[in-house]
Amino acid sequence: MDLPILIGSILAASPPILFAVLGETITEKAGVINLSLDGSLLLTAMVGFVVALHMDSVIAGFLAGMVVGSLIAFILAFVSMTLYQPQVATGFVLTLLCRDLAYVFGKAYAHIPGPQVSHAAIPGFSDLPLIGPILFDQNPLVYLSLMAVILVWFFFFKTQPGLLLQGLGERPAAAYVRGVDVTAMRYLYTLIGGAIVGLGGASFSLMVKPGWARPYGIEGTGWIALAIVIFGGWHPIRAAVGALLFNALQTAANLLQSVMPDVPTQLFSTLPFPVMILTLLLVTIGNADWTKRVLNRLPEGMRRFLIRTLKALQTSPPASLGTIFKKE
Amino acid sequence: GEKKKPEPAKAPEPAPFVFGVVLVGPYNDHGWSEAHYMGGKYAESKIPNAKMIYVDNVNPGAKPGVTIPQVAEDLISKGARIIFTTSDDFKDGTLEAAKKYPNIPFVNVSGDHAWKEGKDYKAPNNLSNFMGRMEYGKMIAGCAAALTTQTGKIGYLGPLINDETRRLAVSAYLGAKYAWTNILKKDPKKLKFKATWIGFWFNIPGQTLDPTKVAVDFYKSGYDVVISGIDTTEALVEANKMAKAGKKVRAIQYDYKEACKEAEEVCLGVPYFNWGPAYVKAVKMALENRWTQYWDWDGPDWKDINHPDTSAVGFVKSRGLSQENAEKVDGFIKGLADGSINLFKGPRQFQNGKTYLKEGEVATDLQVWYFPQLLQGMEGRSK
Amino acid sequence: MKVELKDIHKRFGPIQANDGITLSIEPGTLHGLLGENGAGKSTLMKVLSGFLSPDRGEIRLDNKTIRFDSPAEAVALGVGMLHQDPLDFPALRVIDNFLLGSPREFLLDRKYHQTRLAELANRFGFRLDPEARVSELSIGERQQLEIVRLLALGVNVLILDEPTTAISTQQRESLFRALSQLTEEGKTVIFVSHKLDEVKSLCSKVTVLAHGRVTGEAAMDCPTKELVKMMFGQVLTVGKRCEVRLGEPILELQNLSLSDWRLEVKDLSLKVQAGEVVGLAGLEGSGQQLVLRACAGLLRPSAGRIWIAHRDMTGRPYQDFIEASIGYMPAARLEEGLIAGMTLAEHIALTERGPSLFIDWTMAVERASQRIREFNIKGQPTTFVGNLSGGNQQRTLLSLLPSQPKLLLMEHPTRGLDMESMEYIWRLLQALTQQGTAILFISSDPEELLERSDRIAIFFGGKVRMMDTCGASLFDLGESIGGKGFE
């Protein structure tokens, strides 16, 4: 198929993972790891669909998804920041718990046709050459998710609260000196992040894979979203690129299957995952101690180049990610 | 405790005859498993005081570490007197269970362990197999697809690749090709038929291709009709989305009579299994203690392929199929019925050019059941 | 703005950090706060700047009693503090650090604030590139940024806690110029330091603290001797260790160059012989820790060589240094020295080297109780070291050092110990030196340095001066720690 359409279809599938990645980026920017993403996505997808079905309104569905998403985030925040229990452990438990809850409560709603957000081409623009099918012949959620990316970027880097948010994750003590109530703010951003993740879950069940089933077919996506946050270096735009890249990989896997008849299909279906690790490797390897030593042995020109590329790729987390702030 | 009052004597009603069914997916998956569930229900309704008990979602994803012998034990302890295991995935477990409980009849659906002529005959006497000749259903599906497509491009959303799935994909292709060349009288070169295999019967993220994505890519790249070969409904759901977005696309479902209900106007129809009669037969044999091992491969009842009591496979048209095409499809079915159309008749070539059927040669059951390779003219992988 | 502190008390567990401190500072003056380590200076300033709330006592600004519950409130009321290492955001850019938390507007107008930053900086002759990442700045520049930021927030009282420990001389000059300029503008500056000459040259008035109390106030014309007396009390110790027999060289540093993100030590050469005790003096972060860690193989020198017992150990992994029988004792007890969740016996077993797969617990317990006796640790072999008192943790740390090391490298070996145990520990250590162990130790206690070491390497902003303790007086040491003789 021709490129614009291809890209268009990649964008069309992207909103859920975009929202998930954005939500987690916000949470982690504040210094909190919400590991429960995989479960959250499933549960919010299920709830979103069920509510939308009963109230016959996708809006209600999305709201429900966001509420549940932030509810999960709240449990995480409370257990880790108020009860001082390990954040990763809590997140992991929540992942499995939410997944099973989704299956238990969703059982009665499998394969029931329900409401879904319908496609909305933007008249006039949609049949522009090239960018038409890519940008303007899409589902409202696609527009929304892309706008959200810009919005979050703007919030992070162009507004005072965004700056405070960065400080929160970088050095809570210093943020506190500048008059930020660290714990309260972390709660807030954890909840917001959770809500956006919930939006992502709901946009699975109300747009990309309308309905509910078991297996629903997004199992595992949350983990990838978490990895993409790292790849994205906690920067919304770069994270968005990562998300799209992952979708592109999946599409590539389908197309390649017929192009390379000798390679077993399973290799294609799994392709995105090793690639994910590889990219992680690329962005983190710069932090490994031995790299510098090796690089120093290399000839000048090559070293320069390698160092520059590594620097460009390298990402490092908010300095206080996952640590709990207690003021003296 | 308090004393029990003597209860008024009732007419002793006969104890129900319980049969157990093991489902691989959810009983309400609108696909393979639900078709079997309905089959069981049908048997309940036809045989006085026959009662079905079932376990669904028997797959390592949903029920870690659960094996067929274990489920069988469970069902038997609940009073089951015959057990149906309804997946190719259960063939080994069923064999083991059958050996473990020699006086409980077992029926493994879609297996071949009980086929004396087959390549894999090793079943004990209490184990039988049955399967429906879905080939015909798929031919009809292919025909409907070819009649409907505007672009001349038909996508086949395949599960994993094996003999069964190959023969079904091929059947769909043969039906399509017949409709294209003999009914529409179009240039065979203009027909594209492409199979993409996701790698399993349903989506397992990270281990299969995402059927939703495969469907999207089919539609986006001009394949306006997609025939689903998997147990779940992604193709239809996606077609529905596309249609809502104003694209003229269609899907063909699989397995379950009601599968089109999710979006009737984009569904051309569904080739489905009507397991009821087969269940009745097996339960009756067990009930009347005249069990003998058998291997059934039941076709449609050509008098009425949708007859609930006689036809093992059928095809229900859906609103997505235009009136005139519907008539053409009926014609095609008639042709199949009276034998004037036999698509498993030579000459047929494999993808690699080797001969499958020589001129005039008609394929034997063995040749159809164990289908080694896709046919020439089909796009997609054979292994 | 006039600052008055009345009868401030602050207690940390057993330690009375501030014990009824009262002082008042006139507006528009530069007031010095002197005192040895642990005197209570930082605590007092943290109280004044809202980090700590006093147990007792009141704070008055311009004759109004006020109390604040957070640094932010203090800043709002005009009191800002500049910390030893600035509380800023290394990962962010200068301009963002400047903005973070300052204006209440929602949207950031970087252009406008850049100009503000620029002109403020220029007024004090600071050079700050608004686009640079703070992590790339030197400590000095980061201080400048903090000062500018606080001033932009309208601070009237500026507190600097030992600002000059880690900055270059030029930066110090420009800092001092800026401070005097501030006082001329009527702002009040409180300058915490150990460095007599700085205080003398800069401040109009000093208050001296010792053990949480005010031990004296003086105008700047008072002679240095007086100040030293106020700081260290009467006793003017003189180095005693004169004639010690020294063995063959154990540690040799050849033109060693080291650096970390805040300062660098250049071209240091040093030879330590068997049985010798060398003290590393200097204010925290003047380079002594870099050198010590380099000798332990924890820090790769950027140039030069390290020899231990005639073996070139440069660039070898830490393990090899241990093989070469060095003993290293870090300062941070519970961060680097001990494992809070483990018992004494487990620590002993952990340091055991041996082929055996299994731990011989009876022996470990035995060894533990032996060490407990030897170092009179108040605890059982089964107590978790996290539950030991500070001093006992220190003893434990010492007790875990290898028994017959060639070279002992210790950071603050007796920090938190009372006089007797200090005496006792040093007797043990000197017994080791008799058997030919060489000792390198960091201490912030001038008396200890003078009494215990044969030579003292005095560090100041990365530069090193050797000093022979024999006959040297505490006063000389105090002065050179304060930077005398480094220009």
Add this chain to the structure above:
Amino acid sequence: MNKEFIRRIIPLQIAAILLALSLSAVILTILSISPIDAFSLILSGAFGSPAKLAYVLTAWAPLLLCSAGLLVTFAAGLWNIGIEGQVVMGAVFATGLMRILQDSLPPSAVLLLAALAGLLGGALWGMLVGGLRRYGSVNEIFGGLGLNFIAGSLTVYLILGPWKRPGIGSTSGTEPFPPSLWLPGFKDFQASPIEMILGLIAIASVAIALRDTHFGLRLRAVGMNMKAAFLKGVPVDQDLFLAFGLCGALAGLAGWVLIVGTSARHNLYPLISSGYGYLAILVVLLANLKPFWSVPISFSFAAISMGSLQLPLQRQLDSSLGGVIQGMLVLSVLVINGIRSRWLRHEG
């Protein structure tokens, strides 16, 4: 130990269990099912008949092995989520070896070698995670996850590709191994003592290793304070590698059990790890990293998993309810734990 165990742990565990049960009860009520009914169903499903008990024990064995492995990595402060993949690779290696040797060697020898192969496979996969962490500074959580996915698709590939069975190659798995290659069970009690004994031995030896060997002590030191451990001369990197390897090996052995176990499926099939690894993580968290506790807890988890299979059979309920209860248990322990250390300590 004993006194504080009576005073602290017991009340904690009980409170947690009560909390978890009441939370699950709430959920059941929402689903309009009587909690009593559901719980008793699960119980009868687990212990209703000898055969059922046998299946509980069968599920218990791999759970024990995985828990044992995780006790090691957790002791070193590592999050070995890659354990699922390590189970799979153990199964893959064991299968591979058995396919090669089953006709040429006596069964017992094949079984033994297969066990070693399983150990090896798991260990390699585990070390791979360690390698990514050490030399790529890829967090072990993500390294492990990626490798899980890869291991999964590798099995599917092997099953449909190189190890395709004669006749229909299908996802039902590779050709099952003959009963001679099954672990011996009892006549009418389908659980092999060998599996359980292996599991218990694993836990016991891990417990001893962590308490009484230098390696174990070093690991715990690294887990509690890596920096201090390093300064005390602990070869941190090497020990972490060993930890991953050890955990992988035990997980691999679990994979072997899943192939040759008495009432296993006796072949390699997709998703063979069946979530035992993740479940074991919950077990070890719930056991508060205490080897002793992980024995009864893993047993009750096995019971819940198997017992909850009755829910769909008898009521229209999803068997994942078992997972919900298990998750609730761990979450409750975290909460109770937190409450205790946050508030109860202050008044004490």
